[in-house]
Amino acid sequence: MYGLRDDFEGVKHWRLTAPKGRIIYDEGEPISTFYRVDQGCVRLQVNREDGRRQILAFLFPGDVFGVESEVVRRAAAEAVTRVELTCFQGSGSGGVCSADAAAGLAHAACEMATALATHLMGLCHTGAERRVRWFLDWAAMRQGCDPVGGRLDLPMSRRDIADFLGLTPETLSRTFGRLEALGEIRVLSARRLVLRPRDGGPGALRAA
Amino acid sequence: MYGLRDDFEGVKHWRLTAPKGRIIYDEGEPISTFYRVDQGCVRLQVNREDGRRQILAFLFPGDVFGVESEVVRRAAAEAVTRVELTCFQGSGSGGVCSADAAAGLAHAACEMATALATHLMGLCHTGAERRVRWFLDWAAMRQGCDPVGGRLDLPMSRRDIADFLGLTPETLSRTFGRLEALGEIRVLSARRLVLRPRDGGPGALRAA
DNA sequence: CGTGGGTTTGACTATACTCAACTACGGTGG
DNA sequence: CCACCGTAGTTGAGTATAGTCAAACCCACG
Numbered sequence: 001m002y003g004l005r006d007d008f009e010g011v012k013h014w015r016l017t018a019p020k021g022r023i024i025y026d027e028g029e030p031i032s033t034f035y036r037v038d039q040g041c042v043r044l045q046v047n048r049e050d051g052r053r054q055i056l057a058f059l060f061p062g063d064v065f066g067v068e069s070e071v072v073r074r075a076a077a078e079a080v081t082r083v084e085l086t087c088f089q090g091s092g093s094g095g096v097c098s099a100d101a102a103a104g105l106a107h108a109a110c111e112m113a114t115a116l117a118t119h120l121m122g123l124c125h126t127g128a129e130r131r132v133r134w135f136l137d138w139a140a141m142r143q144g145c146d147p148v149g150g151r152l153d154l155p156m157s158r159r160d161i162a163d164f165l166g167l168t169p170e171t172l173s174r175t176f177g178r179l180e181a182l183g184e185i186r187v188l189s190a191r192r193l194v195l196r197p198r199d200g201g202p203g204a205l206r207a208a
Numbered sequence: 209m210y211g212l213r214d215d216f217e218g219v220k221h222w223r224l225t226a227p228k229g230r231i232i233y234d235e236g237e238p239i240s241t242f243y244r245v246d247q248g249c250v251r252l253q254v255n256r257e258d259g260r261r262q263i264l265a266f267l268f269p270g271d272v273f274g275v276e277s278e279v280v281r282r283a284a285a286e287a288v289t290r291v292e293l294t295c296f297q298g299s300g301s302g303g304v305c306s307a308d309a310a311a312g313l314a315h316a317a318c319e320m321a322t323a324l325a326t327h328l329m330g331l332c333h334t335g336a337e338r339r340v341r342w343f344l345d346w347a348a349m350r351q352g353c354d355p356v357g358g359r360l361d362l363p364m365s366r367r368d369i370a371d372f373l374g375l376t377p378e379t380l381s382r383t384f385g386r387l388e389a390l391g392e393i394r395v396l397s398a399r400r401l402v403l404r405p406r407d408g409g410p411g412a413l414r415a416a
Numbered sequence: 417c418g419t420g421g422g423t424t425t426g427a428c429t430a431t432a433c434t435c436a437a438c439t440a441c442g443g444t445g446g
Numbered sequence: 447c448c449a450c451c452g453t454a455g456t457t458g459a460g461t462a463t464a465g466t467c468a469a470a471c472c473c474a475c476g
Contacts, residue, residue, distance in 0.1 A: 110278075114277070126465075171432055173455080177457090230423095367422075376423080378423090
């Protein structure tokens with residue numbers, strides 16, 4: 001569904017590689033480009049006055065981001081892992097002029113709106129357990145990972161996930177533990193887990 | 209900021225009036241049009257399996273909605289009040305062909321993404337009080353209502369607001385009560401209140 | 417004037433947050 | 447290759463907060 005459209009053929013573009021943690025752009029910066037993720041994972045986030053932050057979206061290869069109709073960035077984009085990006089000149093409703101490019105921008109903006117709406121739906125789940133289940137489903141879907149028995153790689157930190165879900169890292173950790181006790185997941189390491197391991201490896205049913 | 213653009217001049221369009229409560233379109237319906245609110249208030253919502261629903265956005269005059277890149281509607285649109293709409297033929301990346309129209313769609317989709325991101329930021333506020341304060345600020349901003357001493361009209365029901373904020377109506381009601389006790393608002397009736405009434409009318413400081 | 421849905425209030429419970437300490441892992445340098 | 451250190455993650459205890467269930471209230475509507 002992503003990645004194969006190339007509406008931006010005629011648009012001036014260049015490649016960019018950023019190491020893990022690098023800020024692609026920051027809140028308040030003037031908008032001059034938009035981006036496509038080619039490799040790695042990017043997060044969009046807003047840093048709040050009280051030091052907490054909200055992660056609006058995690059972006060994966062094929063995703064287009066940075067398309068905004070404002071003058072300055074309202075959210076920052078940071079590299080979760082080492083990332084490879086394609087940068088395109090112009091953004092929002094100005095800067096590109098061909099009908100194809102405008103249609104591509106519309107498409108990208110629609111995708112972003114859909115992603116945000118999906119995220120919103122996840123957050124409306126009351127109860128940490130349901131939010132985390134939703135997150136796992138979402139992550140599995142994005143990675144094309146089998147929701148039963150599949151291995152899921154989470155490139156982001158626990159704190160990232162917590163800030164994405166509006167939970168504290170403590171609650172998130174406890175919830176992972178509870179889901180593991182229920183046999184719904186098996187945590188291999190902090191960033192690697194197995195979904196619904198049916199009996200599977202040792203320990204899967206121990207807690208039951 | 210809204211309402212004065214008219215990128216859709218060349219697009220086939222017609223007018224539609226809907227009474228309060230009318231479903232403009234429902235989840236799962238094929239997408240063939242997009243809309244602009246001319247008068248009244250519309251809500252976008254997703255109905256959840258457990259009977260609860262999440263309201264994704266409230267839309268006011270000038271707002272464009274229904275621009276999606278999918279095949280079927282992922283959310284329903286319902287009239288909060290009696291509404292007057294302009295309907296436009298086509299949606300998403302297909303159906304309209306002029307560069308102006310495509311740019312207009314991109315703009316509309318960006319606005320929607322921004323609105324959803326803003327909403328997400330509001331929801332990430334932990335604590336009902338902060339969420340409700342954010343909602344009041346947001347509503348005041350959208351209505352051009354003076355945040356100090358201004359009269360705010362809320363066209364939607366308490367349940368609507370609760371579903372928008374991810375709270376229960378009970379918690380919302382109590383929170384309104386607490387804010388009134390703090391002197392931050394004065395509730396005239398369920399759908400009409402005054403922001404930061406400085407001493408103002410009788411009762412404003414009674415609870416302090 | 418009567419009815420009914422929306423709203424408010426109350427009591428109780430479950431849940432997630434806070435603060436704090438402990439542990440495990442990964443990266444670095446000897 | 448191993449030891450060290452720092453960060454990220456986990457665990458624990460106590461508390462605040464929002465949810466749930468239930469009933470009363472009030473306004474808007476017919």
